[in-house]
Amino acid sequence: MSFDRLNSLEAQPTTMRRDEDPQYRDDPGFDHLAETLSDQLFTLTSNISRLSNQIALLGTKRDTERVRERVHNLLEETRAGFKDVGEGIKKVQTWEDVNPSQKWTQQKLSSEFKATLDEFQTVQRRALEKQRASAAAARTAVEDGEQPLIDTDVQLQEQQLEEQHRMANQGEVDFQESLIIERETEIRNIEQSVGELNELFRDVAHIVTEQGGQLDIISENVQNVTQDTRGANVELRSASRYQKNARNRACCLFVILAVILLIIVLAIVLG
Known part of the structure; x- marks a missing residue:
């Protein structure tokens, strides 16, 4: 903000x-x-x-x-x-x-x-x-x-x-x-x-x-909303974990590609 x-x-x-x-x-x-x-x-x-x-x-x-x-x-x-x-x-x-x-x-x-x-x-x-x-x-x-x-x-x-x-x-x-x-x-x-x-x-x-x-009806509706909110919160946390894991895998892949690229550059320079 x-x-x-x-x-x-x-x-x-x-x-x-x-x-x-x-x-x-x-x-x-x-x-x-x-x-x-x-x-x-x-x-x-x-x-x-x-x-x-x-x-x-x-x-x-x-x-x-x-x-x-x-x-x-x-x-x-x-x-x-x-x-x-x-x-x-x-x-x-x-x-x-x-x-x-x-x-x-x-x-x-x-x-x-x-x-x-x-x-x-x-x-x-x-x-x-x-x-x-x-x-x-x-x-x-x-x-x-x-x-x-x-x-x-x-x-x-x-x-x-x-x-x-x-x-x-x-x-x-x-x-x-x-x-x-x-x-x-x-x-x-x-x-x-x-x-x-x-x-x-x-x-x-x-x-x-x-x-x-x-x-009683209002209380039941409030309970249903609370349960739905909790379910949505669990799903958001799961999605956050998946997104974090995806970022970690992307970083690892990037590091691997950088190492490979570095090896190739070194080979060309030394050759």
Whole structure:
């Protein structure tokens, strides 16, 4: 290589030579998306921890309307977060022309997403069990309080007094009924969310499985290229040896011819 050519190569920007190698190619879009998803997964993990603490209070003496409101809000916020992250995971998993570092990021994000989603589904099921138990207990209490007394002459006066007391507590009964309806609605929401997030989990797993098959094909192609390269290298070495031997034989022949020629010249001169 000439000195001018060497200077020309050294004068080229480093980024240009790095861009020519896919392994070092910069991709701000991919990096920004991966960083955003990582931050969102961290937030979801924090929500799950807070949600688990609040669900543990359901059905205890510390169970209040405020606790149930926090559980509801955290469930809604975390569900929406998982749906957004799931779409982002799908996008990052189907990113084209990824280098080895980006492939590792894809696998890391996918593993973290599936682990975090599985944890949230477990917490949702625990909330579902608590809500069902609470709704069943409230329904039983209301139904027991509304059972009619036996209509007999002896108990007629007691029945009238009980009816007045029941009318006085009708507002409380209506309130309990509204709570039951609210809890049953929350139960349906949780059941629907569990199903939707299970579908999202399967979608991501399917994409990862498909990519795994593509990676196997790429790996097989790389192995085939490596084997072909090794075979070509062996053939080149053999050809080099043959060429070297041919040069050696040519040199020997040349020396022999030179000796013969020298002998002939000497014979002529001496003769």
